[in-house]
Structure formats: C-alpha cells, structure tokens
Amino acid sequence: MKISNPFRVGLIGTLGVGLGLLIILSVVTLQTILTYIGAAIFISLGLDPLVSWLEKKQFPRWAALIVVIVGLLTLFAGLVWMVVPIIIDQVSELIALIPGLQAQFQEYPLVEVLSDQFPGLDVRAIIADAGKFLTDNITDIGSGAIQVAFAIGSALFGALIILILTIYFTASLGSIKRGLYQLVPATKRERFADLAEQITDSVGRYVIGQVGTAACNGILSFIFLSIIDAPFPPVLATIAFFFSMIPLVGTLIGSIIITLVCLIPGLGSPVTALFAGIYYLIYMQIEAYVISPNVMRRAVAVPGALVVIAALAGGSLLGLLGALVAIPTAAAVLLIIKQVVIPRANEL
Structure with missing residues (x-):
C-alpha cells in the first residue's frame, strides 16, 4: 500500500489509539455506575415475568407494575429493618463483651494445654495483654465501628440507587426493548x-x-x-x-x-x-x-x-x-x- 501522506496516517492512527484509551478509561471510571445499571437490568428482567403473570390474571399492566414494585420495596425495607438495627446495636455490645470474653478464654482448657506444651510462653499474660490493648484502644475501635457504619451506609446507598433504577427499568422495559429493536435493519x-x-x-x-x-x-x-x-x-x-x-x-x-x-x-x-x-x-x-x-x-x-x-x-x-x-x-x-x-x- 502506497502512503501518500505519512503525517495524516500517523495523526489518524494516534487519534484512534487515543479514542480507544479514552473509552477504556471511561469504562474504568464509570465501573461502579455500570455495575449499578447492570444489576438493575438483571433484577428488572427477573421482575418482568411476574408482571406478565399478573397481566395473565386480568391485572392491567399499571396495576401489575404497582404490585410488583410495592412488593420489591417491602422486601428491601424488611431487609434493612431486620439487619441494620441489629448490626448497630451489636457493635456496642461486642465492645462491652471484651472483658468477659477475655475471662472465658482464660478458663479454656486450651490455655492449660498451651501452657504445658510451651512452659516458656506465658499464655495467660498474653491474653491479659490483648484484653488490655483492646480496652485501652476503645476509641480506635469506636472509629473502626464508625467506618463500618459508613461502609454499611454506602452499601445501602448503592442498593437504593439500584432499587430506583430497577423500578424505572421494570416500568419501561417494554418500550426500551422496542426502541432497541428499531435499531436493527427491518x-x-x-x-x-x-x-x-x-x-x-x-x-x-x-x-x-x-x-x-x-x-x-x-x-x-x-x-x-x-x-x-x-x-x-x-x-x-x-x-x-x-x-x-x-x-x-x-x-x-x-x-x-x-x-x-x-x-x-x-x-x-x-x-x-x-x-x-x-x-x-x-x-x-x-x-x-x-x-x-x-x-x-x-x-x-x-x-x-x-x-x-x-x-x-x-x-x-x-x-x-x-x-x-x-x-x-x-x-x-x-x-x-x-x-x-x-x-x-x-x-x-
């Protein structure tokens, strides 16, 4: 192949590589959002047969959508109600249990076995030091609990975004599919x-x-x-x-x-x-x-x-x-x- 203008070929090639890198970088940057969208589409495809089943039971489509969406919201609220309060309550209880857990470990037969097998190793002192370390660093533990709470909050926020997208995709799945079909040659x-x-x-x-x-x-x-x-x-x-x-x-x-x-x-x-x-x-x-x-x-x-x-x-x-x-x-x-x-x- 004869190259009449090497500069033009190099410029087009560079732009092509740059466009490819830009697309890859955009996908990496938007991976969280794309994951939310993918999860919402996946769930909405799972809810669509329920909507179709209700339509076969003489439900209007709008009523079937309302029933399915209300059921989804109820399930989400129920999971949040069951899990989140228990996790928050148990973090403080776990901190309060540290001294008791330390005493229980002191009484375990395994402590006696380790002390007999390793006479030079003061197992009870190690357990006591570990308990003292945890007690002295309650503030750090509390900050860790706060980080856990933030992580739970982020997870709930992501679940809420997926829930909103799922409701939208479920309500408009038919029109979305018809629009995609129009892009295919007749x-x-x-x-x-x-x-x-x-x-x-x-x-x-x-x-x-x-x-x-x-x-x-x-x-x-x-x-x-x-x-x-x-x-x-x-x-x-x-x-x-x-x-x-x-x-x-x-x-x-x-x-x-x-x-x-x-x-x-x-x-x-x-x-x-x-x-x-x-x-x-x-x-x-x-x-x-x-x-x-x-x-x-x-x-x-x-x-x-x-x-x-x-x-x-x-x-x-x-x-x-x-x-x-x-x-x-x-x-x-x-x-x-x-x-x-x-x-x-x-x-x-």
Whole structure:
C-alpha cells in the first residue's frame, strides 16, 4: 500500500489509539455506575415475568407494575429493618463483651494445654495483654465501628440507587426493548426480536428461580436458627439468603460463615454450631436434589462444566454480580450458537 501522506496516517492512527484509551478509561471510571445499571437490568428482567403473570390474571399492566414494585420495596425495607438495627446495636455490645470474653478464654482448657506444651510462653499474660490493648484502644475501635457504619451506609446507598433504577427499568422495559429493536435493519428485525425475547425470558426465569431457592434457604434458616437459639437469626438468615444467590458455592460459603458465627464464645456455643453444621449438611443435599431442580425446572439449561467455567469467570471479572449474570449469559450465548451460528454453518 502506497502512503501518500505519512503525517495524516500517523495523526489518524494516534487519534484512534487515543479514542480507544479514552473509552477504556471511561469504562474504568464509570465501573461502579455500570455495575449499578447492570444489576438493575438483571433484577428488572427477573421482575418482568411476574408482571406478565399478573397481566395473565386480568391485572392491567399499571396495576401489575404497582404490585410488583410495592412488593420489591417491602422486601428491601424488611431487609434493612431486620439487619441494620441489629448490626448497630451489636457493635456496642461486642465492645462491652471484651472483658468477659477475655475471662472465658482464660478458663479454656486450651490455655492449660498451651501452657504445658510451651512452659516458656506465658499464655495467660498474653491474653491479659490483648484484653488490655483492646480496652485501652476503645476509641480506635469506636472509629473502626464508625467506618463500618459508613461502609454499611454506602452499601445501602448503592442498593437504593439500584432499587430506583430497577423500578424505572421494570416500568419501561417494554418500550426500551422496542426502541432497541428499531435499531436493527427491518429485514432482520423480526428474527432479532424473537431471539432477544427468548434470551430475556430465560434470564427472567433464572432470576426468579435463583431468588426462590435463596428465599427457601433464608426462611428455613431463620426458623431453624431461632429454634436452636443461635445468635442474631435475622442477620444470619439474611446472610444465608444473599449467599444462596451465588451459584455453585454460595450456599456452602454462607453455611460455613453461619456455623462459625454460632461458634463464637459469648454469642453461641459448640453445641449450637454442631446443630447448625448438621442442619446445613442436610439442607445442602435437599437443595441440590429436591429444591433447586424443581424451582429451576423452567429456567436456563446449561451444561454443568459450562456452569462452573461461567461462574468462575464472571466472579473473577465482576465479583458477585458477575457470578449471578454469568450463567444466564452463558445460556444466551448457547441459544445464539444453536439458533444463529449452527444454522448458518449448515447453509455453507
């Protein structure tokens, strides 16, 4: 190729590279906002089947939207009401428990064992010094509690933004999809719209199925933890609910966290932790073989190996949101391959 004007070619190339870097920098800068938008779209796709179901029950669309949005607001308010006051109250109680925890550690048989095994190590003095350090640094602990409170406030603010965007996307999802379909050439618009509807329906069914499975875990956890007198059953049940939203390993991670919380001296006991561990071992089998197959029967169908790969990749790229979106995204890719790529390949 003959280059008639090297300066022009260099200038255009430099502008192209600069534009690419600007786009990448903009995406990195706006990653939090893009995450909020992605989460809101994901949730709104999950709420859309509920709106459609209510419309089939002779609800006007505006009434169906109001019912779904009010239910979403009630769920959000309920979670805030259950979790936030308990966390704020327990921070001060935890500080007050420090002397008692120190005394309990002094009486543990493990202290005697360590003292016998390591005669030159004054274990009791170390525990006493640790307690004195915590007592002398109550101010720092309080500032740490304030930082935790700010972190909780930031999380609630982000959840509120996602909630507002979800309400908007749910109310205007139909018009948004119709507007996107208009961007496709008329000759391919019908096929594109059909494929897009299948993808959005599969994502919606997946979200409902995952939330249903998580709700089963959260409700049953609250009932069982209340029966065995575990510490903070509403908080632990909320942890069980949110971790169950994570595919594959979420229920296991949440179960381990809850069991360890039940083991903390002064809050729980080894017996309570043992009951919790046995319960979650049984529950995970029931969820894997009974609850999940029935709840997710009409949701996306993705091969097991692809589920693992998609969940790991999505979690690495976008954290919790990536892990949630990964499986329906993999299902959408499989659908496109089956209905677009393979038919075109067979025509060649």
